[in-house]
Amino acid sequence: MGATIGLAMGIDVVEEDTLPGAEVLLRHADGAMLRAKQEGKRRIGRMRASREPARQAHIRRRLASAVDESALSLQYQPVLDLATGEDAGVEALVRWDDQEIGPVGPDEFIPVAEHTGQILRIGAWVLDQACAQSRAWTDAGTPRKIAVNVSPVQIAAGTLPSDIRAALGRHGVPAGMLEIEITEGIAIADVPAAASQLRELIEMGLGVALDDYGSAYSSLAMLRVLPLTTLKIDKAFIRDIDVEPHVATIVRGLIQTLNSMGVRVTAEGVERQEQLDILHDLGCDTAQGYLISRPMAPAEFGSTK
Template identity: 80%
Template sequence: MAALVVPGTVSATEIDAMFRSDRGLRAVVVEQGESFGLLTRDHLEFKLTGRLGYGRALNTRRTASELLPAAGSSMAADLDLQSAAQAVLERPEYERYQDLLVLGATGPRIVTVSDIFAAVSAQFRHASLHDPLTGLPNRRMLEEHCPDISASAGLPGVGILFIDLDDFKSVNDTYGHRAGDAVLREFARRLIRSVGNRGTLMRLGGDEFAVLLTDVDEDAACAVANGILDSLEDAFVLDGCELHVSATIGLALGVDIIAEDLLAGPDVLLRHADGAMLRAKREGKRRIGRIGPCQEPAPFARQAHIRRRLSSAVDDSALTLHYQPVLDLATGEDAGVEALLRWNDREIGPVAPDEFIPLAEHTGEIRRIGAWVLDQACAQSRSWIDAGTPRNIAVNVSPVQFAGATLPSDIRAALNRHGIPAGMLEIEITEGTAIVDVPSVASQLRELIDMGVGVALDDYGSAYSSLAMLRVLPLTTLKIDKAFIRDIDSEPHTATIVRGLIQTLNAMGVRVTAEGVERQEQLNILRDLGCDTAQGYLIAPPMDPSEFRLVMNEIEDSK
């Protein structure tokens, strides 16, 4: 607030008269040569009242300078808000809430403590609603301040563009995250220029952005989207190097989904736009995807919702491990278990692994999920050891987890953390993603085998696997996909193929596990073919640890 400045020679009586004539006057600034002090109404009344009632008689003739409090109440104008708030909190209790004198180049001014904390609150509020890297509004801003799509029947022109930079991970991997951040900031500036006042921009996270549009039809929305794509025609310049970045955009209009009964609000529209973007990615990237009223949006909307929720799966404790027993066909004994990942999201409900694992591999979230799975499996192994029922545990590992070449050290750390012998753990390489750097993966697998950890190739015959892969990857076990086992008791040539595979692998010193065993006839044939172990619903389904204990006890009792 503006400060009333008085000379230091003014008497207490005059200042008291000022306060009495203006009840809104909280304090005056006392000038003392080149310095200033703050004399508040409360301090003056305290002085004039006095402890024994003689204050007015003693202080009436004193000057303003003589009445100033001993402790200073000034604060530098260039102090940032958080530092100012901290300085207020460090003041003695009796003066903590007194006004402050701020000394700046334009002269003194008075600031209340409530003004400081209101500004701090506004600062934190702004930070919570904006992305710190680009300054754009964030997803929370979308949720709190954008129109409710379910109530927008009168606003058929509401729409969202979901923008995803193509292969942006390669920018970070090649040039570093600092360069990647520079590209994101520059892209945000180009977005602002491209969209102008036609929409509200926001950064959703990573390399994902969105534009909320109002009062637009499909042609107008596509025009905005094309303008964004055009803005990427010019290369990004990093340290003198030109970098070309493209984007894929998904478009969804509120008029197409008003009748949808999934989730009210902008989240519905955002998921549809995300789904449209994913479809466009599959069709070649660097284009605009559109899921219109004549198309079926549900699968893509669900996939987009899964993608959106995936990053919070670990933090929400929505992931669990179930365990499926593996049977030793020669002895009929328990040969261990396979840990199988399950996800039950509080918004989506149960999500099958074949739905979310490919997305986790695509986004890189599989690394964090994989670390969680490894730790939980080792913890469960420790629990079984302590209970006197030790079991070997097989854990699925995605090829993506080998990219950093740290998997052996990560596994060693998890084993040591829970005190698990290496021989009680087996990792299974899943085939959801092709192995890109085979020499690196082979080296890490050899290190694991040297540690005593088992290594299995899972789902053999279902995707990228081949006999050449068996030659270059060090393995201790191979698991034959259920597609081969399904017809082994009805098609003789399938049994012949499996027999040849088992004989070849046994000659290489590799054990063989058959997956998906559901009939006794299949189990009998596999035993005759010399298969080492088997798993499937005939033996036991995947179970959570508490159910597992009861079922295994029943199996033991039935022997």
């Protein structure tokens, strides 16, 4: 067993008039623990004097009502097929605009949602909305494959295949129109159990992608133990692919290795035409980034839900 500890002391805590002292202290300690988890777990995090814990407290308080108040929405970022130049689907990205604290980025609220368990409810909402949008696009004659990010917390719950099967069934969406993305930068606690669920999803007909590859725990071992249909190379690699020859060499080798395994490759964060041209020459399957398109609301695709 391991432990992650959050530490806050009175001298570190910014005074706040809205909460009693003990509650302020505990909330700062909770924020310190959350930060320690984000930095790799099994460590002690100490919250120094800062206004940041106050915002985290607001996020934590308001997050529980985000779904009920319809404050969440999905935007969709197109993915380009580099061989054909055609649309290869979209990635669903959750957005939160709270009536009290305004827009909150996923990098702020997703860790809090995972820490509090709210990610299970939010994740279920995202799956349902993505399937509903898939149905709407299909009915409009513009079917698009949708990729949905799932949290390790959802995988750890052990119900991901049944949850997805239920969402697909509610909206009459074929499994092949959905892809699940898991993030490479977050460690999976029980890899065999996760692999079993991902394998079940692939057998159902879904795509399974490893997102942000190269951002943290880069290891070919992960590619061996996790069943995948797609790997998404993190923008940290793509950023220098047109200015650093050795980066292009690494990406070429990765693409060749994955394609030989039957795994497709997507490049993330493409912002310059030179990057796109090199990726095409290297045999990369698909790409996404601001050069291709920013995330858009469904109405911007010419078909609303």
